[in-house]
Amino acid sequence: MLMFAWRPRALLPIIVVVGLLDAASASAWRNLGRADKRSPTRWASAGAVVFRPAKRSGEIEVLLVRSKKERREGTNGWTLPKGVVKGKQSKRKAAKVEVRQEGGVRGEIVGKLGVYGTRYAKRYYYLMRFKEKRGKPDHEILDTGWFSLKAALKKVERRRDRKVLSQAHAQFSAEQRQKKSNR
Numbered sequence: 001m002l003m004f005a006w007r008p009r010a011l012l013p014i015i016v017v018v019g020l021l022d023a024a025s026a027s028a029w030r031n032l033g034r035a036d037k038r039s040p041t042r043w044a045s046a047g048a049v050v051f052r053p054a055k056r057s058g059e060i061e062v063l064l065v066r067s068k069k070e071r072r073e074g075t076n077g078w079t080l081p082k083g084v085v086k087g088k089q090s091k092r093k094a095a096k097v098e099v100r101q102e103g104g105v106r107g108e109i110v111g112k113l114g115v116y117g118t119r120y121a122k123r124y125y126y127l128m129r130f131k132e133k134r135g136k137p138d139h140e141i142l143d144t145g146w147f148s149l150k151a152a153l154k155k156v157e158r159r160r161d162r163k164v165l166s167q168a169h170a171q172f173s174a175e176q177r178q179k180k181s182n183r
Contacts, residue, residue: 042120046094047082049168050107052130054148060172062152062165063130065102066143075157077142080164082123091124103144104137105130113167116160125164127171 050063064078071077083098085091092109099107107128116123137144147155149169156162 044085044091044122044124045082046085046091046098046124046126047080047164048095048099048107048109048126048128049080049113049164050099050103050105050128050130051168051172052146054146059148061146061148062168063099063103063105064145064147064152064155065137065141066145067102068140068142070158071142076155078145078155079158080125080156080161082125085124092126095124095126095128099128100134101138102141104133104135106132106134111171113164113171116163123160125167127168 051060052063053059054061063081065081066077067079068077070079081099081102083094083102085094089097095109096107099105107130109126110129111127113125113127116125149165149172153162153165153169156165
């Protein structure tokens with residue numbers, strides 16, 4: 001029996017010869033376990049690093065959301081607003097929708113931060129300038145907060161979130177250098 005769990009395809013010829021499996025079922029059985037190795041991306045999600053100037057210091061603050069789902073997965077819950085791209089929806093539109101739903105804010109996309117892929121998903125992240133507060137966050141969000149980039153990097157626990165925030169930091173730094181050189 002343990003052989004079925006480890007190598008079900010190895011038993012296929014024996015099962016077919018004995019007549020326990022018809023041809024159609026044999027084909028499905030043959031492909032068992034292959035989906036994980038060759039599966040295309042199963043879903044795409046889009047999110048954003050929403051930023052605004054801090055009220056007192058003038059430094060950049062970024063929006064983080066504290067998600068129930070992230071908490072259930074064993075982290076402290078702080079993450080960037082993101083969600084699944086639905087149907088024919090564009091990735092940019094999905095990012096705006098997720099920021100509005102999860103963060104309760106509206107923003108304007110000013111740049112692309114990158115695509116971060118896993119075996120099952122591709123996540124598209126954008127840089128978004130805060131425009132206005134827009135309603136309350138979804139029921140799946142426990143809390144929202146504005147943090148300096150340094151504090152946000154300490155708050156998030158997922159490596160992909162740190163990579164995205166680091167990319168945003170690099171873009172902000174490049175803009176600062178360009179502004180200084182143009183003066």
